[in-house]
Amino acid sequence: MPSYLTYSDDQLLMLLGEGEQQAFAEIYNRYWDKLLAIAFNHTRDTTVAEDIVQNIFVNLWERRNSLQIANLEHYLAVAAKFAVFKEYYRKQKREAGMLDRLSVRQEEAIDEQINAKFLEEYIYGIVEQLPQKCRLVFQYSRIKHLNISEISGKMGITTKTVEAHLTKALKAIRQELGESGIHILLLALLYSALLR
Numbered sequence: 001m002p003s004y005l006t007y008s009d010d011q012l013l014m015l016l017g018e019g020e021q022q023a024f025a026e027i028y029n030r031y032w033d034k035l036l037a038i039a040f041n042h043t044r045d046t047t048v049a050e051d052i053v054q055n056i057f058v059n060l061w062e063r064r065n066s067l068q069i070a071n072l073e074h075y076l077a078v079a080a081k082f083a084v085f086k087e088y089y090r091k092q093k094r095e096a097g098m099l100d101r102l103s104v105r106q107e108e109a110i111d112e113q114i115n116a117k118f119l120e121e122y123i124y125g126i127v128e129q130l131p132q133k134c135r136l137v138f139q140y141s142r143i144k145h146l147n148i149s150e151i152s153g154k155m156g157i158t159t160k161t162v163e164a165h166l167t168k169a170l171k172a173i174r175q176e177l178g179e180s181g182i183h184i185l186l187l188a189l190l191y192s193a194l195l196r
Contacts (some may be wrong), residue, residue, distance in 0.1 A: 009072040016064045024064070028057055031073065035080045042084040052083040070178060078122075089117070126176045130169055133157075137165035 004012060004026035012030075015023035035056060039049035056079045060067070069075045127138050133155070140146045140154065148166075152159045 013067070013069055013072055016060075017067065019064065024057075024061055027060070027072070031076050032057075034073075035076055038077060038080040039084055042081070043087065048087060052080065052087060056080060056083060082122075085117075085121070123173055123177075126173050127169065130172060134165045134169050137162055138169040141166055 004015075004023055007015075007023070007026065009027075009030075012023045012027050016027065032053060035053045036049055039052040040046060043049050043052070056076065059079075060076075127135055130138065136155065137151055140151045141148075146154065148159050148162045151162045155162070
């Protein structure tokens with residue numbers, strides 16, 4: 001039996017896709033502590049953090065045949081943050097007594113709202129990393145809903161420059177979403193909701 005300690009994440013992912021349990025065990029051993037730290041830093045509750053991380057690995061194994069992950073470490077970190085985000089919002093709804101009175105359809109609608117809110121927050125996090133003018137153009141366009149001419153006038157730059165900044169921002173967002181596997185996470189959650 002080979003030792004997977006020296007295998008790259010990409011090699012482990014390939015073997016995971018083939019159902020190799022030892023590759024999965026190596027991913028689990030390699031990333032358990034990191035994911036637990038992320039979950040605990042946000043929840044401050046060891047039991048909840050452990051449940052979150054356990055669910056991430058269960059989902060990873062269950063979806064091993066359909067995963068297309070560009071960067072395993074990044075994907076798992078985003079999955080942990082998403083799970084924490086979702087737990088936080090569900091906890092708020094529970095404390096407000098809302099979840100006890102909801103039908104399955106209403107609960108699914110809340111899950112969709114949580115997914116959309118997480119995606120929005122994640123995108124805003126990406127935007128915050130952009131250069132200042134690029135970030136400002138994106139915010140004027142997508143948050144304040146100004147058109148290209150209005151942005152051009154407000155910032156004192158040409159419409160071509162506005163378009164270039166907007167293209168750059170959207171490209172950065174698409175690339176980050178692709179690398180993080182967020183679209184895969186959200187599709188998997190949508191699919192599991194449809195199966196309920």
